[in-house]
Amino acid sequence: MFNKFVSFLVLFVTALSGIAQPREAIDFNGGWSFTLADDLQYRRAEFSAANWKKITLPHDWSIGFDFGEEHPAGNAGGSLPGGVGWYRKTFSLAEKDKGNQYTLHFGGVYRYAEVWINGKYLGKHINGYLSFEHDLTPHLHYGNEENVIAVRVDNSLQPNSRWYTGSGIYRDVRLEKRSPIHLLRAETFITTPEVSADKSTLRVQTVLNQTMPGKSGKLHLKLQDKNKKLIAEQTLAFSDSQFDQELSLGRVALWSPESPTLYDLSISLLDNSDHVRDELTYQVGFRHFHFDEEKGFSLNGESYKLLGVCLHHDLGALGAVFNKSAAKRQLLIMKDMGVNAIRTAHNPPAEEFLDLCDELGFLVQNEAYDMWAKRKNKFDYHIDFKEHYIDDLVRFVKRDRNHPSVFMWSIGNEIREQFDDTGIAFTKNMSEVVKKLDPTRPVTAALTETNYDKNFIAQAQALDVLGFNYKYFDYDKLPTEFKGVPLIASETTxxxxxxxxxxxxxxxxxxxxxxxKDKFVTNGNTDFTVSAYDNVAAYWGTSHERAWLEVKKRDFLGGIFVWTGFDYLGEPVPYPYPARSSYYGIVDLAGLPKDVYYMYQSEWTDTEVLHLLPHWNWKEGDLVDVWCYFNNANEVELFLNGRSLGRQSKTDDQLHAAWKVPFEAGELKAVKIKDGKGVQEVVKKTAGKPVDVIVDIAHDRYAVDGTTDLYFLTVSLVDEHGTVVPDNDMELSFIPQENIAVIGTDNGYQADLNSLRSPKRNTYKGLGVGIIKKENISNVGKILIKTDTFEKEVTIK
Incomplete structure (x- = not known):
């Protein structure tokens, strides 16, 4: 059926943002006007949008509304509206710019985007998660006459997703200026046919948009490390529009999540006079990996367990708006937990997200579709699938195949065609398309049917690796049922x-x-909460501990992708409205870790972990379950007001220490014991009334470009001793004083119906988060954080 293993030697690359002249990427995010209305006259160049709202892209109009049960997307869609919106932008080009080509690139628009330039219709784009572009050149004005871009976005057909999608032009837009003769980025593909300890080979394939004048030209290739040290350089002549060349290299450092070494590659198009006509610059990562049906996954010749999470595309209070510093924050929180792999659930991510994964070191299972021709929602992508899925798949692979982070292509998640024979043809077709465009990576899909004779996607025998979601009780039968195919746990928990x-x-x-049989839980909590002890799951899932233990002990499973790394908007199982965001995350929607975060950190890292839960504010006589996550030690001893309550250890089936403790006010202390000695301790104290806030400002670690960077203010409500107060929450007001804009606020509570754009937010269990931005990055900012009884001014340097 399949070879015993699938092995790949690969090089992965990603385009840098800086591109040498004459190619120039122009930031096109500013100066837009927007209206949430619909009239075809808005497309006309002469129409005046002077009264429309002035905005900067990226933009998600849905996130600015109040949550409401009346919205047709339902609570599965985040209880926020869709609708139809229009965007317009005017811009000028100098006479001297004539002769260049101008392409307008959209990173992502949800949904059904139609574009006009100067009243000329350029086309309609269907897929809400893929980037697309239009050539503006034939329709442009130069000199004193302005150009007008108009974009209609239609997200009115609801429901069209199982989660919150956002609405509008929610990713970056850029105008790219380039020479009439230029290299085609989508046709540029860079691989390594050979990677070894002593030498590697770099292969560059690219295409010109037309034949060079004089029917010949040169391509100059230069590879450097990040210190500008030259690794290899070559200039080659060619006489047509196709180019395919290999560079022989010596020893290079290998890319991995632990050491994401990148090199800079420039591809320069020269004319016969050695003038640069165009240049593309990429980041290159060298590595090789291997899937084996018995031993699982290996990276760069070493056994390697994929420790992954699934992530949706929203960024909490930002909604669908992509912001690189917010995405970097998410990824670094995951990195600290020990995550080395990300599954993009269940659609293509922003291009800049993959840039971050390249640079920070994450292996990415890049997923194309959540459904094929059979629907999951009335108005989802199944409506357009048969007409557009091949073209969308081609653009998806060409867009992302030059990223070091992308190591697998997933063509679908829990696809319903796995249950009938239409799945065979679709699987073969898509796999063939992907492998033709990129033979260096495996193709997979996330499946639920664990019987081979009933799984028509597996019967296509076209996938290199099979992923299975949940189905813990069937793990041991998988190698027998699906012989000869490497396996991963593509979604768990x-x-x-x-x-x-x-x-x-x-x-x-x-x-x-x-x-x-039940859409919602019937015996849940009246405040729409779920206990943070790891003992509640949806009926198809299980606890975090059990899911990890089931994968951990099976070598044939290449790794795990936990559902999910972060809470996300929409899909608030197990509750109806007013619940409006998910409960699945290891980290809440505000970016605050739940307790189970430290279970993973204790298992997946060498960081010294000693995490004690719960808080210590209870009623006298309450019998409290006390847990402790820890690592690098034999056991933990618990003390209550100085009295030992005994030592506990982890077991093969339990990844925490546990006690039942009658509450008494005071101090609960855990001490980690290694070789008979205490090596680390943590304390929980009974908190009094709130009298102040402590503000932790996170920015430097999450900074990316100085212009779109955000500041994340974690506000802790504390008593007179500085102990966080978990049972007396208060409303916080984030009031700009100087050079500050409040972007959003959150507290992680899944049924908080206050708009995420509001500058006011109740703390939840003593914590709240404000997201702010400096209006002028060079100047100091000041913001006042105020409650009904006290306030604190915070300076943002």
Whole structure:
């Protein structure tokens, strides 16, 4: 059926933002006007949009609304509206710019985007997650006459997703100026046919948009390390529009999540006079990997477990708006937890997200579709699938195949065609398309049917690796049922938690809802919370501990992708409205880790972990379940007001220490014991009334470009001793004083119906987050954080 293993020697690359002249990428995010209305006269060049709202892209109009049960997307879609919106922008070009080609590039528009330039219709783009571009050149004006871009975005057909999508031009837009004769980025593909300890080979394939004048030209290739040290350089002549050349290299450093070494490659198009006509610059990462049906996954010749999470595309309070510093924050929080792999659930991410994964070191399973021709929602992509899926797949692969982070292509998630024979043809067709465009990476899909004779996607025998979602009880039968194919746990867990909520423990994992017969939980909490103890899951899932233990002990499973790294907007299983965001995340929507974060950190990193839960504010006599996540030690000893309550260890089936403790006010302390000695301790104290806030400002680590950077202010409500108060929440007002704009606020509570754009936010379990931006990056900013009884001014340097 399949070879015993699938092995790949690969080089991966990503385009740099800086491109040498004459090619120039022009930031096109500023100066737009927007209206949430619909009239075809808006497309006309002569129409005046003077009264429209002035905005800067990226933009998501849905996130600015209040949550509401009346919105047709439902709570699965985040309880926010869609609709139809129009965007317009005017710009000028100098007479001297005539003769260049201008292409307008959209990173992502949700949904059904139609574009006009100076009243001329350029076309309609269907897929809401893929980038697209239009050649503006034939329709442009130069000199004193302005140009007008008009974009209609239609997200009115609802529901069209199982999660929050956002609405509008939610990713970056750029205008690219280039020479009439230039290299085609989409046709440029860079690989390494050979990677070894002593030598590697770099292969560059690219295409010109037309034949060079005089029917000949030169291509100059230069590879440097990040210190500008020359690794290889070559100039080659060619006489047509196709170019394919290999460079022989000596020893190079290999890329991995632990050491994401990148090199700079420039591809310069020269004319016969050695003038640069065009140049593309890429970041190159060298590595090789291997999937084996028995031993799992290996990277650069070493056994390597994929420790992954699934991530949706929204960024919490920002909605669908892509912001690189916010995405960097998410990724670094995951990195600190020990994550080395990301699954893009369930659509192509922003191009800049993959840039971050290249640079920070994450392996990415890049996913194309959540559905094929069979629907999951009434108005989802199935409507357009048959007509557009091949073209969209081609653009998807060509866009992302030059990223070091992308190591697998997924053509679908829990596709319903796996249950009938239409799945065979679709799978073969898509796999063939992907492999023709990129033979260096495996093709996979995330499946649920674990019987071969019933799984028509697997029967196509066209996938290099099979991913299975959940189905823990079937893991051991998979190697027999699907012989000769490497396997991964492509989606696991679906455990449910609200940060800071601690219900009394049950003896077993509770399933909320209990089965497919129930849409919502019938015995849940009246405040729409779920306990943060790791003991509640959706009926198809299980606890975090069990899911990881099931994968950890099976070498044939190449790795795990936990559902999910972060809470996300929409899909608030197990509750109906007013719940409006998910409970699955290891980290909440505000970016605050839940307790189980430290279970993963204790298992997936060498960081010294000692995390004690819950808080220590209870009623006298309450019997409290106390847990402790830890690593690098034999056991933990617990003390209550100085009295030892005994030592506990982890076991093969339990990844935490646990006690039942009658509450008494004071101090609960855990001490990590290694070789009989205490090596680390952590304390929980009973908190009094809130009298102040402590503000932690996170920016420097998440900075990217100085212009779009955000500041994340974590506000802790504390008593007179500085202890966080978990049971007396207060409203915070984030009031700009100087050089500050408030972008959003959040607290991680899944049923908080206050708009995420509001500058006011209640703390939740003592914590809240404000997201702010400097209006002038060079100047100091000041913001006042105020409650009804006290306030604090914070300086942002």
């Amino acid at each position: 679906s455990a449910l938690q609200t940060r800071g909520v601690y219900d009394p423990l049950q003896d077993t994992v509770q399933l909320w809802p209990a089965s497919s």
